[in-house]
Amino acid sequence: MVSRHRLASSHASRWSIRACLLAMALAASATPMRAQAPVRPFQELSLSASTMRDSLVSLARAQLGKRYVRGGTSPDKGFDCSGLVKYIMAAFQFDVPRTARQQAKSGLALATDTSRLRPGDLLTFGKKTSASHIGIYVGNGRFIHASSVAGRVIESPVNRRPSRLIKVWSGARRILALDDSIPVDTASASAALGPKIRS
Numbered sequence: 075m076v077s078r079h080r081l082a083s084s085h086a087s088r089w090s091i092r093a094c095l096l097a098m099a100l101a102a103s104a105t106p107m108r109a110q111a112p113v114r115p116f117q118e119l120s121l122s123a124s125t126m127r128d129s130l131v132s133l134a135r136a137q138l139g140k141r142y143v144r145g146g147t148s149p150d151k152g153f154d155c156s157g158l159v160k161y162i163m164a165a166f167q168f169d170v171p172r173t174a175r176q177q178a179k180s181g182l183a184l185a186t187d188t189s190r191l192r193p194g195d196l197l198t199f200g201k202k203t204s205a206s207h208i209g210i211y212v213g214n215g216r217f218i219h220a221s222s223v224a225g226r227v228i229e230s231p232v233n234r235r236p237s238r239l240i241k242v243w244s245g246a247r248r249i250l251a252l253d254d255s256i257p258v259d260t261a262s263a264s265a266a267l268g269p270k271i272r273s
């Protein structure tokens with residue numbers, strides 16, 4: 075038979091454990107919790123878009139110096155302006171038409187303002203209604219294009235002074251969506267955002 079002393083001791087021990095746990099719970103609830111960092115659910119997508127844009131620019135820069143060939147679409151045989159754009163975009167699984175005039179209608183129209191551009195945007199040159207030259211924006215007010223005048227793929231400032239041989243910058247198009255690496259859905263985005271994106 076268990077002595078009354080042992081029962082009392084066991085009972086007291088349980089109460090002291092419960093009291094201790096209760097005190098710990100109260101202390102924890104009284105201590106202010108540290109604020110958690112805000113969660114950005116699309117941070118990874120934004121990072122992947124930035125990485126894709128950087129990779130696109132790197133591939134475009136790898137073509138610098140390749141010769142200009144009318145109708146050319148590859149580094150081995152040479153490029154014309156739209157052939158270069160098609161080659162770079164195809165490497166990232168973006169399907170764009172073959173000619174500068176057709177490419178100038180792809181994606182979404184942007185304002186001709188370098189502060190609004192992102193690397194990978196397409197820049198069109200010539201008449202607004204019918205572009206005759208196209209290149210890829212690489213950041214810092216510069217673009218890469220296959221130049222018939224230079225006879226090769228070059229990097230140039232966007233706001234070059236137009237001349238008889240240098241066509242005026244007339245438009246910009248966004249092929250990559252704003253915050254991720256999926257192609258722009260031109261029809262639905264245009265309907266929702268109007269004729270020009272001002273991102």
